[in-house]
Amino acid sequence: HEAMVAGVMAPVPLSVEAGVLQGSSVVGLPGGDGGSVVCALTSALNAPVAARGSRWHVALGATLGAGCCALEEVARVARGDRAERWLGRLSATAEAAEDDAEAAERCSMRLRMCSTCCGRGCQGPSVAIGGGEPAPLDEHGCCELMVRERGDKLRIKIGGVPRCLLPGGSDDFVAHFGRTASPEVDLAITCSLWLYWVPQDDDGLSELLDCVVGVAADFEQLPEDAQPIIGTLVCPGADEEEVVLDGGSLGPFTLRRSAHAALNAGGCLLAGLAVKVQAPKNYVWHPKEESPLAERSAAMGGCELQRLTRCPVALGFLRPQPPPPPWKLELRAACCRRGICGASVFVNGVAAAPILEQPGSFHLPRRRITEDFAGNLQVRVDGFPAELLPGGSREMSAPYGPGESDVLSVDVQCLLWAYWLRPTAVEDEDEDDAPDMGVWLTSDPTSVPEVA
Numbered sequence: 001h002e003a004m005v006a007g008v009m010a011p012v013p014l015s016v017e018a019g020v021l022q023g024s025s026v027v028g029l030p031g032g033d034g035g036s037v038v039c040a041l042t043s044a045l046n047a048p049v050a051a052r053g054s055r056w057h058v059a060l061g062a063t064l065g066a067g068c069c070a071l072e073e074v075a076r077v078a079r080g081d082r083a084e085r086w087l088g089r090l091s092a093t094a095e096a097a098e099d100d101a102e103a104a105e106r107c108s109m110r111l112r113m114c115s116t117c118c119g120r121g122c123q124g125p126s127v128a129i130g131g132g133e134p135a136p137l138d139e140h141g142c143c144e145l146m147v148r149e150r151g152d153k154l155r156i157k158i159g160g161v162p163r164c165l166l167p168g169g170s171d172d173f174v175a176h177f178g179r180t181a182s183p184e185v186d187l188a189i190t191c192s193l194w195l196y197w198v199p200q201d202d203d204g205l206s207e208l209l210d211c212v213v214g215v216a217a218d219f220e221q222l223p224e225d226a227q228p229i230i231g232t233l234v235c236p237g238a239d240e241e242e243v244v245l246d247g248g249s250l251g252p253f254t255l256r257r258s259a260h261a262a263l264n265a266g267g268c269l270l271a272g273l274a275v276k277v278q279a280p281k282n283y284v285w286h287p288k289e290e291s292p293l294a295e296r297s298a299a300m301g302g303c304e305l306q307r308l309t310r311c312p313v314a315l316g317f318l319r320p321q322p323p324p325p326p327w328k329l330e331l332r333a334a335c336c337r338r339g340i341c342g343a344s345v346f347v348n349g350v351a352a353a354p355i356l357e358q359p360g361s362f363h364l365p366r367r368r369i370t371e372d373f374a375g376n377l378q379v380r381v382d383g384f385p386a387e388l389l390p391g392g393s394r395e396m397s398a399p400y401g402p403g404e405s406d407v408l409s410v411d412v413q414c415l416l417w418a419y420w421l422r423p424t425a426v427e428d429e430d431e432d433d434a435p436d437m438g439v440w441l442t443s444d445p446t447s448v449p450e451v452a
Contacts, residue, residue, distance in 0.1 A: 014044045015051070039069045046174075048088045058176050059109070059185040060089035062168040063155075086168030091185055108146040109175055110184040111156070113137060116256045117191035117269040120303045125160040125189075134159045142184075145175050152177050158187070162218035162309055164252065165190050191305050194219055194251035195233065195275060196226035197318055208320040210286070213277060216312035217305055219252070226250060231277040237269050245275075270304035271297035275315050282373065287316035324373045324401050326408040331360040331381065335414040343384040347377055364408070374401035381410065385444045388413045417442050419452035 014021055046063050050056050113122045121141020126134035129145065134157075137143050145154055154175040163171050166189065173187070197213045213229060216222055230247035238255045245253075257269045271294045277285040292313050293304050300307075329352060331340040339360020345352040352362035364377070377398045386394045390410065398408050420439045442448060 014041070042069060045087060050090070055092060056090040057092070058088045059091040060111075060187060061174045061176060062086055062088065062170045063172045063174055086170075089167070089185060089187070108144060109177060110142055111145055111175070111187060112140070112142045112184055113158075113161075113187045113189060114141055115189045115191060115303050115305045117305045118257065118267070118303050120268070122161070122189055122303070122306055124306055124309075125158055128157040128159065130155060131157075145177075161189055162220065164219050165192055165217065165305075165309065189305065191217075191255045191269065192252035193217055193233075193255065193273075193308075194222055194226075195229055195245060195253065196222055196250050197229050197277075198223050198225055199227055199280075200320070210317035210319050211283070212314045213275065213285075213316045213318060214312045214314050215273070215275070215308070217308040221312055222250065229275070229277055230280075231275055234274045234276060235269060236272045268297050268302070268304045270308065273304075277316070277318070279318055282321050283318040284321060285316065286319050288314070291315070321373070325404045325406045326398070326400060327364055327406055328355070329362045329364055329379070329408045329410065330358075331362075331384075331410050331412055333414065334411050340384065340412050344382045346380045346382070349378075374399075376400070377408075379408075379410075384412070385446070387445055388415055388443060415443060417445050417448050419448055421449065421452055 046061070048058050048061050050058055111127065113125055114120060115122060121137070121139075123137060123139060123141055125141075126136050127143050128134040129143075135143065145156065154177070156173050156175055158166060158171045158173070161171070163169050167173075167187070175185075194216045195214070196216070197211055199211055200209055228247050228250045229245055231245045233243040233245055233253055235241055235243075235255050237257060239258045240255070243253050243255075255269060271291075273293050274287075274291060277287075279285040292315070293308075296307065297304050329345055329347070331343055331345070332338065333340055339358065341359050343360070345362045347365050350365040352364055355361040355363060377400050379396045379398055381389055381394050381396075386392060389412065390396060396410070418439060418441050420437050423437055440452075
């Protein structure tokens with residue numbers, strides 16, 4: 001067609017046969033101001049229609065924003081977007097139900113929003129019709145849409161639901177009132193989940209805390225430092241009951257109730273959700289004793305996906321393993337095994353904190369959780385004669401690892417230096433008047449005078 005609508009060329013119908021877009025030329029349409037160009041493909045996708053003679057009618061369609069290019073949208077994979085575009089929701093036409101004469105003249109439609117995890121109607125969302133104020137859905141997740149004449153279209157905007165869970169990642173839709181045989185059309189809220197853990201920023205000094213492993217149904221609620229996990233997502237009753245988590249993506253991981261489970265169960269699919277985590281190096285996986293989703297579902301019933309869109313849920317914790325021994329260093333005198341006071345100790349260049357109630361004892365700085373759990377500590381002792389330390393050196397290397405002792409004991413040798421000082425000669429001094437000379441002991445050879 002080449003009819004102009006409000007100064008803008010109307011969308012050109014692009015036929016699709018066997019899933020293939022027909023025609024070798026898809027050109028831009030001139031905009032209303034004569035200068036801008038509207039993407040013809042985008043315009044066509046915004047107004048899908050069924051082919052003549054089809055038993056299907058487009059009941060709902062999504063809208064791409066003005067100035068958007070559908071090809072660019074489809075090619076973009078970022079922030080949880082999928083590399084495809086939802087076009088519409090089909091409904092059987094009145095010709096498919098000859099006994100329904102009312103369908104041919106129907107000017108109303110009942111829109112029902114439901115989740116794909118359990119099929120329940122969603123009570124939380126709202127619907128703004130034709131640019132009006134948002135109105136809540138009824139207890140069944142439904143609202144009534146009406147137009148003046150059959151064939152009209154009605155624009156609706158969905159609120160209260162993350163856009164990432166709506167068809168096409170959009171909250172703008174167009175309801176088409178044609179020869180539909182169904183007075184009710186479902187708008188599905190996809191059960192898409194994001195799984196993550198939040199590692200601690202470890203400086204090697206602060207106390208280590210448990211790291212949360214959580215599940216979210218809204219990409220925007222993920223923590224900024226969220227990291228993907230490795231393991232398996234288990235959901236009995238889903239089309240795919242086990243989903244492999246390769247650690248390369250936070251999600252989304254989409255679940256849908258299997259046809260068999262839909263016929264035999266009334267509970268929410270997410271009540272049975274569990275995750276098996278392959279813990280990162282130097283962590284241990286600790287799932288919660290009882291699944292918070294199962295516990296909440298049993299207490300409150302209803303749809304867990306709707307509650308999960310409001311706030312992520314912690315499924316367990318990754319607990320850092322305690323650092324390997326030794327955890328304490330002791331400086332002890334070889335003569336009496338008492339602790340040596342006055343010394344300072346550095347381990348891997350970090351000062352070791354003294355244990356006040358235990359003279360000569362020091363807390364060893366904790367190794368970072370990213371380091372290996374076996375290796376060598378580089379120890380330096382200051383404030384004490386090096387000659388009394390093992391090997392006569394302030395620097396020493398000590399192994400650490402799971403098989404080492406809890407205490408690193410450094411023996412201070414009992415070495416003494418004894419000396420006397422020759423008196424200074426004085427003329428005419430009587431031997432009987434010569435002073436007695438003392439004999440001195442020291443444990444620090446640097447304090448021995450040169451003339452000793």
